[in-house]
Amino acid sequence: MNMTLGDLIPLTPLLLVTATAVITMTLIGIRRSYPLTAGMTIGGLLVTTIFAASMIGDTNAQVTPLMIVDHYSLFFIVVTCASAMFIAVLSYPYLFSLNDNKEEYYLLLGVATIGAVVMVSSNHFVSAILGLETLSMSLYGMVAYTVHSRDAAKYPLEAAVKYLVLSAAASGFILFGMALVYAQTGTLSFSSLVDLSNGSTPGLGAAYSIVALLLIFAGVAFKLSLAPFHLWTPDVYEGSPLPATTYLATIGKAGMFVVLLRFIEASDALSFESVVTVLSLVAAASILAGNLLALLQDNLKRILAYSSIAHMGYILIAIIASYYSEGTVSIEAVTFYLLAYVVMSLGAFGVASVVSSSEKEFDVIADYQGLFWRDPWLAVIFTGMLLSLAGIPLTVGFIGKFYLFFAGVEAALWVLLSVLIIGSGIGLYYYLRIVYRMVLPAPEQVSFRVGGMESFSAYGVLSILLLLLLVLGVYPAPVMDLIESIAAFV
């Protein structure tokens, strides 16, 4: 199949992100200017977001066998690019005083976004793995970016190496699984995998299919930091500079989940009972391990790392539910919860990165003592994000939980629902612990200064996120309708 010029039109968002990265690179070559580079990246991502948002209604094209640009991909392109833009804004004050070359950070961020855009619009193993690797490679760089700054994130190099080695191993699993799938079906496109469960196809037999699926799933579970593949998560989150952690925790996870969802929906993988069992066990283990281990932490980044493990487990329940229920509610649940998760994680990490900088990170809970009385607005934002992660009404997290419960009830997954309830109950404790710290009287020796001029735009971003959090929590009907209409495309 030859590509025509017409094929390029649906790819505009991807081309725009790529152009952003290329222009950023050229700019750095011509003139090193931190504000200019950052502005260029933010502007490019903003244009892409707007452009992709305008295309959602009427674009539905398979561009080459590798990429599909339908309503669903475009929705997540918007989410990805908007998040990347928010992270870029939040990074600006963080890196401002870094005593090193800081322009390339935005280049890495741009390239990572290219990878994420490719991932969310792939329905073929080749594009999925290409996108994944582009994203991961750039993330290694972002994680290690402050390596020469002694007081920033404590162990950027350790985090980067850990992430690199384990991530490469996980990619290896995925590739091996892909090879087995190819041996079975002779194709690498998601949509041709329907025959996988059908024992009559020529190939290696059903047992190999199961092995292939489990290998792929293990690799994916690593990237999503699902238990028992989660061990790297807290260390890498803690070791990386905050903006990189934010990127990893939001866009990295959302992109991978979209690939997983498309793969599972296309491949009929859940028709194997053993695969369902494994997925259910992984979901339950992630929820319990994530929530229980978070109880023991005093470091904000580690708490959020464990909580993200739990949240990934929550979403996996909806993925399992999608096999048992007829309608698209479970797919909508995955989509909405991913959106909610991105918003609230961006906010929670964003608050930490506003008060931190590349010179010093404030990521111990005790640093936030009395924030309510020192900077009420920031504390309100943080409280909103934490309550949303806990799934309390008025916030988007509650609507997300509602979706998950609905999907679970429809599919009659009672055991997993009980685990979800227990997990959320445990989760309340560590979220409230942070909130409680913030309402205590401020200590004499305050850890950080609040409300500097250079973080003005970061406050703006956080306020937008809080607004999103509340609007989606109180009147989500328009977004619900949108998600209902795009869910049919998966």
Added chain:
Amino acid sequence: MILVILIGLLFLGGVLAWISEGLDARFPRIVALVTVLLDLLIMLSLLGGEGWVASIELEWLPRFGISFFLAADGLSVLLLILTAFLGAIAIGAAWDEITERTGFFYFNLLWTLAGVLGVFTALDLFLFFFFWEVMLIPMYFIIAIWGHENKNYAAMKFFIFTQVTGMLMLVAILMLAYFHYEQFGTYSFNYHDLLNVRTSGQLEIWMMLGFFIAFATKLPSVPFHSWLPDAHSQAPTAGSVILAGILLKTGAYGLIRFAVPLFPAASMEFAPIAMTLAAISILYCAKVAFAQNDIKRLIAYTSVSHMGFVTLGIYAWNEQALQGAIMTMLAHGLSAAALFMLAGGLQHRIHTRNMPDMGGFWAKVPRMAVVALFFSVAALGMPGLGNFIGEFLALIGAFQANIWLTVISAFGLIFASVYSLWVIQKVFQGEYRNEDFDDSHLSDLSRREMVYFIAMMIGLLWMGMYPQSFLALSATSLTEIMGGTQQVVLSLVEGSL
């Protein structure tokens, strides 16, 4: 529309109170009081109507058939007025006690009240759950910020208990909505629609339990009561007033409005167990109350004991018993709130809640002693006061349903006299010693405090002397609620014959 105004006013008043702190630390309490009194006035206009006196239904989340559906009948109106009345009393209790971060305090207070009003009027189950959870967060802040020595533990326990059991209810609600989809082809969370959903067997029992556990935790009933003594003893006085006076009643309201009517058959089957739990609550918590040294913990346990009569009345499910349950809710709201205010007032004056340190206060604070005697006597069920009417009706009704459990529960009245009079004896009578505390601030009730207490006394006397004015309001609601379940009950009785 009037209901939206009632709730919206409180939300708005809360924000205003918070902002007004910037001008002067005394403004928030004035803003809060004006808001609540305004609400109370508006509510009075709801009196006198028949059936659903106010209702509003707007589309909210059409994807799941969720609407913004508020409506109030006689039962709701009674509880709305109780809420606003005690809200005003709570602001009075906080008037001098809360001196730090007043803006945020009154913000939380008003938002809790708004959540409670929502709970009492929501007729869409999603909306109901929404308000059910919304009232938790501000209450958490009230305990966690302005509470006493062990506030973090108490606030956390309160929150986790109510939230986790709330999620069980959410699952049950979703199951109902899903069954509605299976039987009628559309999702719906509308109360009237869901009443038509036919459920049976094991699943109905599970769903009923989801509701029951959530409500029994809030009520609270043994074995879900252990959060209450901690929350009460650690909360500031205004927090205790709201908790005991209003928040506990949301659980009872939920049982009457939702748990039983939605699952009549399962509830009838479950009634003996629920009534047994009620009897255990009454006797066990009365006994535990007697063993307390902390005066607030004592009152907290007596609350559990009194709410046992409510559960007993509800699961007897006949008109007398239900009327009794509702009267007990109202009367206990006033008497428990008053007792908590007295305990809080004492703590504010002498900085201890430990009863062995107290004694002989009658001579020092005669007005307070008389007020305390009045409300203790009310709590133990003296004829002529509201609590008597409520508990008596609940027992008469329950007697028709289950003789033995009623007989056993009636012993609760005797225990109530024992611990009530014991408190009076410990605190106000005997010899006055002040070696264990600083009595330099031990002053009698101020004129402002007397106003609140007299208002509550009038309320209790009114309930005791002319209960008809309250019974008439709830009667029509009860007829409607019971009419729906009647058929199911009858068919069950026939089946068993």
